[in-house]
Amino acid sequence: MMTSPLASPARAARPLPDASDWTFELIDRYHEVIRQTAERYGLDTYPNQLEIISAEQMMDAYASVGMPVNYRHWSYGKEFIATEKRYRRGHMGLAYEIVINSNPCISYLMEENTTVMQALVIAHAAYGHNSFFKGNYLFRMWTDASSIIDYLVYARNYVSECEERHGMEAVETLLDSCHALANFGVDRYRRPSRRTLAQEMAESRAREEHAQQQVNDLWRTVPVREEKAPAAQAAQRFPAEPQENLLYFFEKSAPLLEPWQREIVRIVRKVAQYFYPQRQSQVMNEGWATFWHHRLLNTLYDDGHLSDGAMLEWLTSHTNVIFQPPVDHRAYSGINPYALGFAMYSDIRRICEHPTDEDRAWFPEIAGAPWLPTLDHAMRNYKDESFIGQFLSPRLMREMRLFAIHDDERKSELEVSAIHDTAGYQRLRQSLSQQYDLGTREPNIQVWNVNLRGDRTLTLRHSQYQDRPLGDTTLEVLRHAARLWGFGVNLESVNSAGSVARNWSVGAPA
Amino acid sequence: MALHIIDRRLSGKNKSIGNRERFLRRYKAQIQDAVRRAVDGRGIRDIERSENITIPRKDIGEPLFQHGQGGIRETVHPGNTEYLRGDRIARPPGGAGGPGGQASGSGEGDDDFSFTLSKEEFLQLFFEDLALPHLLRTQIGDNPEWKSHRAGFTHDGTPNNLSIVRSMRGALGRRIAVGQAPRRTLVQKQALLVEREREKPQDVDVVEALRAEILALQGRLKRIPYLDPIDLRFRNRVRVPVPTSKAVMFCLMDVSGSMDQARKDLAKRFFILLYLFLTRHYDKIDIVFIRHHTQAQEVDEEGFFHATETGGTVVSSALVLMQQIIVARYPSGEWNIYGAQASDGDNYNNDSTRCRELLAEGILPLVRYFAYVQVVEEEQNLWTEYQQLEQAHANFAMRKATSADQIYPVFRNLFRKQRVPA
Numbered sequence: 060m061m062t063s064p065l066a067s068p069a070r071a072a073r074p075l076p077d078a079s080d081w082t083f084e085l086i087d088r089y090h091e092v093i094r095q096t097a098e099r100y101g102l103d104t105y106p107n108q109l110e111i112i113s114a115e116q117m118m119d120a121y122a123s124v125g126m127p128v129n130y131r132h133w134s135y136g137k138e139f140i141a142t143e144k145r146y147r148r149g150h151m152g153l154a155y156e157i158v159i160n161s162n163p164c165i166s167y168l169m170e171e172n173t174t175v176m177q178a179l180v181i182a183h184a185a186y187g188h189n190s191f192f193k194g195n196y197l198f199r200m201w202t203d204a205s206s207i208i209d210y211l212v213y214a215r216n217y218v219s220e221c222e223e224r225h226g227m228e229a230v231e232t233l234l235d236s237c238h239a240l241a242n243f244g245v246d247r248y249r250r251p252s253r254r255t256l257a258q259e260m261a262e263s264r265a266r267e268e269h270a271q272q273q274v275n276d277l278w279r280t281v282p283v284r285e286e287k288a289p290a291a292q293a294a295q296r297f298p299a300e301p302q303e304n305l306l307y308f309f310e311k312s313a314p315l316l317e318p319w320q321r322e323i324v325r326i327v328r329k330v331a332q333y334f335y336p337q338r339q340s341q342v343m344n345e346g347w348a349t350f351w352h353h354r355l356l357n358t359l360y361d362d363g364h365l366s367d368g369a370m371l372e373w374l375t376s377h378t379n380v381i382f383q384p385p386v387d388h389r390a391y392s393g394i395n396p397y398a399l400g401f402a403m404y405s406d407i408r409r410i411c412e413h414p415t416d417e418d419r420a421w422f423p424e425i426a427g428a429p430w431l432p433t434l435d436h437a438m439r440n441y442k443d444e445s446f447i448g449q450f451l452s453p454r455l456m457r458e459m460r461l462f463a464i465h466d467d468e469r470k471s472e473l474e475v476s477a478i479h480d481t482a483g484y485q486r487l488r489q490s491l492s493q494q495y496d497l498g499t500r501e502p503n504i505q506v507w508n509v510n511l512r513g514d515r516t517l518t519l520r521h522s523q524y525q526d527r528p529l530g531d532t533t534l535e536v537l538r539h540a541a542r543l544w545g546f547g548v549n550l551e552s553v554n555s556a557g558s559v560a561r562n563w564s565v566g567a568p569a
Numbered sequence: 570m571a572l573h574i575i576d577r578r579l580s581g582k583n584k585s586i587g588n589r590e591r592f593l594r595r596y597k598a599q600i601q602d603a604v605r606r607a608v609d610g611r612g613i614r615d616i617e618r619s620e621n622i623t624i625p626r627k628d629i630g631e632p633l634f635q636h637g638q639g640g641i642r643e644t645v646h647p648g649n650t651e652y653l654r655g656d657r658i659a660r661p662p663g664g665a666g667g668p669g670g671q672a673s674g675s676g677e678g679d680d681d682f683s684f685t686l687s688k689e690e691f692l693q694l695f696f697e698d699l700a701l702p703h704l705l706r707t708q709i710g711d712n713p714e715w716k717s718h719r720a721g722f723t724h725d726g727t728p729n730n731l732s733i734v735r736s737m738r739g740a741l742g743r744r745i746a747v748g749q750a751p752r753r754t755l756v757q758k759q760a761l762l763v764e765r766e767r768e769k770p771q772d773v774d775v776v777e778a779l780r781a782e783i784l785a786l787q788g789r790l791k792r793i794p795y796l797d798p799i800d801l802r803f804r805n806r807v808r809v810p811v812p813t814s815k816a817v818m819f820c821l822m823d824v825s826g827s828m829d830q831a832r833k834d835l836a837k838r839f840f841i842l843l844y845l846f847l848t849r850h851y852d853k854i855d856i857v858f859i860r861h862h863t864q865a866q867e868v869d870e871e872g873f874f875h876a877t878e879t880g881g882t883v884v885s886s887a888l889v890l891m892q893q894i895i896v897a898r899y900p901s902g903e904w905n906i907y908g909a910q911a912s913d914g915d916n917y918n919n920d921s922t923r924c925r926e927l928l929a930e931g932i933l934p935l936v937r938y939f940a941y942v943q944v945v946e947e948e949q950n951l952w953t954e955y956q957q958l959e960q961a962h963a964n965f966a967m968r969k970a971t972s973a974d975q976i977y978p979v980f981r982n983l984f985r986k987q988r989v990p991a
Binding site: 083086087090107108109110111112113115116118119122123131132133134135136137138139140141143144163167170227231235238239240242243383384385386387388391394459460461462463464465466467468471472473474475476477478479480482483487490491493494500501502504521523524525526527528529530531532533535536539 | 573574575576577578583584585587588589590591592593594595629630631632633634635636637638639640641642643644645646647648649650652653654655656657658659660682683684685
């Protein structure tokens with residue numbers, strides 16, 4: 060790990076051309092200087108693969124959750140239609156880039172971009188995001204960059220094969236049900252094993268055969284010897300412990316699913332797992348990429364590679380990206396992750412290089428430390444929640460003029476619980492950190508019990524966080540769960556006092 | 570670290586088309602409703618355009634386990650200007666989050682989901698489960714057009730179709746196959762002979778016998794014909810019927826004084842539906858517009874729909890003209906002929922009988938289909954005369970349509986999918 064950037068080479072004789080129309084040769088030249096500059100900062104990345112795509116292809120990619128291949132489902136069609144409409148009406152611009160956490164790291168450059176914008180995208184995606192994917196512990200632990208594309212190809216083929224064999228209708232309803240529960244199809248704590256595509260396919264075959272032969276606990280009808288029967292069985296719970304991964308539970312334990320259905324449940328679960336880190340590191344990831352395109356392009360300018368015009372052009376869009384409208388602004392819709400992330404990384408660098416007394420008090424271990432390793436550490440070992448909890452500085456809170464609103468439904472008014480002052484820093488930081496905690500953003504629902512002796516009704520349990528109830532679509536999701544389970548499903552919502560506040564139940568699907 | 574720049578622009582466009590199809594299939598009922606409304610409610614000129622479809626958002630949502638309103642939540646916002654700790658703020662209506670209306674999570678609110686059907690998709694839905702009347706018979710029955718194309722090889726044919734390469738290849742194969750066994754024996758015998766001559770030349774009988782056998786085998790091999798009649802292969806050509814892809818559509822309309830603009834509009838709708846319908850099935854479509862009052866004349870589209878005429882009505886004049894045009898320009902062997910007539914039913918009394926005769930004898934035998942739409946409710950003599958036709962001729966249909974929203978059902982009714990025995 061380098062502690063400071065390498066010395067800059069001799070200043071370039073003349074800046075790279077900034078013609079608005081790019082050429083392959085020009086992209087290559089820009090990429091080369093960006094690569095050299097990134098090397099000087101010690102950014103560690105997967106090999107890069109840049110792909111030029113058209114606006115329509117960008118919309119295609121949008122619609123299939125940013126992946127170059129995916130199985131077919133109507134919801135992606137809906138997404139595509141919505142995107143297309145917004146784009147055509149000019150309600151939204153397309154993102155300049157999409158980057159895929161794969162090895163090699165694929166970055167899409169849109170053909171409409173100007174040369175300078177392509178350079179911005181390369182710095183942002185191919186070096187910023189790319190190094191984040193390679194470095195951050197969530198991605199290292201949960202996703203296998205080298206095999207995701209292969210897996211999606213496999214998923215796509217498998218799903219279309221199922222459509223042929225079992226009919227579109229059957230596959231579609233199954234996917235609907237799985238999608239409804241996809242956010243509850245992730246392992247939060249267990250590390251997934253790494254497999255190659257070939258292994259995955261061989262195992263899928265074997266799994267299918269094995270799973271169906273397995274005697275399911277639910278079907279166990281072999282008579283039990285009299286003496287140890289009733290008491291032992293009444294006490295026996297299934298599952299023995301609550302399970303948080305609902306889809307995994309269905310895949311392994313739902314008695315009526317056919318082998319191909321189990322495999323599809325598995326596919327949705329795997330894809331959800333792949334996206335799980337992204338959902339937990341938006342601020343960090345975007346902030347990191349934004350910080351680095353800013354840093355790299357500025358360095359390029361200092362080294363004489365960028366013309367003044369190019370500089371102004373990318374700065375314009377940089378400024379737009381990190382714009383944070385204040386709370387009373389018409390365009391306000393929550394905190395802009397680009398703005399917050401960029402501000403935080405810049406602030407960490409500031410704390411390292413020019414610490415104030417306040418910083419020394421709040422961040423004794425990083426104040427005055429070399430900034431490059433500090434930033435690298437901050438990128439590698441945190442997710443949004445802990446990153447904010449650790450590094451949000453009082454000074455940044457003041458700059459952004461953050462304040463917290465406490466909303467308790469039992470009270471008639473909202474209360475301002477903390478503002479950017481000495482009394483409020485800790486609480487603000489904690490609140491904001493919580494706001495990015497997936498565990499509190501999403502309801503906590505687990506598999507609680509299966510009625511083994513009766514009608515096999517499955518009971519799910521929702522443990523309320525801060526007494527927050529479940530939303531309106533709960534019953535609908537429960538129907539999907541019942542479809543997967545094959546029998547009735549109950550959902551108990553348990554409040555902080557430990558009593559069941561509300562109960563939903565749906566019968567066995569017809 | 571090698572850089573790859575890959576140009577993907579030309580590959581894999583419309584990757585989402587499959588997803589879009591699945592979406593349309595799923596919401597077919599709603600979309601078809603919208604299509605029907607569009608056809609009923611809108612001007613004719615817009616019909617061939619794409620169509621905006623709106624589906625209620627609640628029908629289209631994907632449910633998730635989410636937090637609902639209520640409980641305790643604390644949110645952080647930027648841009649504080651006036652608040653101090655402990656300030657109380659009235660709960661904004663809707664209740665979500667803090668002041669200034671924090672995004673309600675779903676972001677887009679409860680707008681209905683609307684999108685645009687392309688022209689093709691629109692027409693596809695529009696004409697779903699309609700089939701061209703008697704299409705089957707047209708293709709298989711008295712088909713006038715033939716195309717000949719190659720269909721492999723046969724054993725007999727005319728010399729000019731002889732395929733020399735193919736024949737020689739067959740001959741070579743036959744020679745090899747037939748000569749295989751004797752040739753093998755010949756080689757063995759020759760080897761044996763050499764051996765005998767060297768080791769026991771005194772055994773003359775045996776050697777002679779061998780020689781004779783070898784001679785016989787050589788003779789047999791020589792007699793294998795170089796080219797045998799069974800080797801001959803001739804290029805085969807077959808004639809297959811080609812469905813006629815040309816159609817002509819006759820639009821006949823009464824433009825007499827009794828046809829006011831509203832009635833003409835109705836008729837127009839019907840013609841346009843028919844035209845759109847035909848465009849889905851034929852490559853090339855001619856349209857002949859014939860308008861009539863007491864006299865008939867062939868006009869262009871503009872003149873057909875927009876010119877105003879006055880006077881009485883002689884329907885048969887139009888039918889006569891149609892028949893003349895068919896004979897002169899559209900031989901029924903080459904063209905699929907469709908006729909559509911719209912009228913308010915007014916006619917000179919004795920003319921209606923003539924119309925029936927003209928149709929029955931002159932026109933119906935030539936056309937694939939003839940549809941008559943009457944744009945008023947009351948039944949005059951033309952209607953009753955035509956009713957006799959309807960029973961006697963399968964390719965004649967008649968309906969009444971008195972308001973714009975009836976046109977489409979009537980049209981569907983006329984062109985309902987029917988099983989036609991081939």
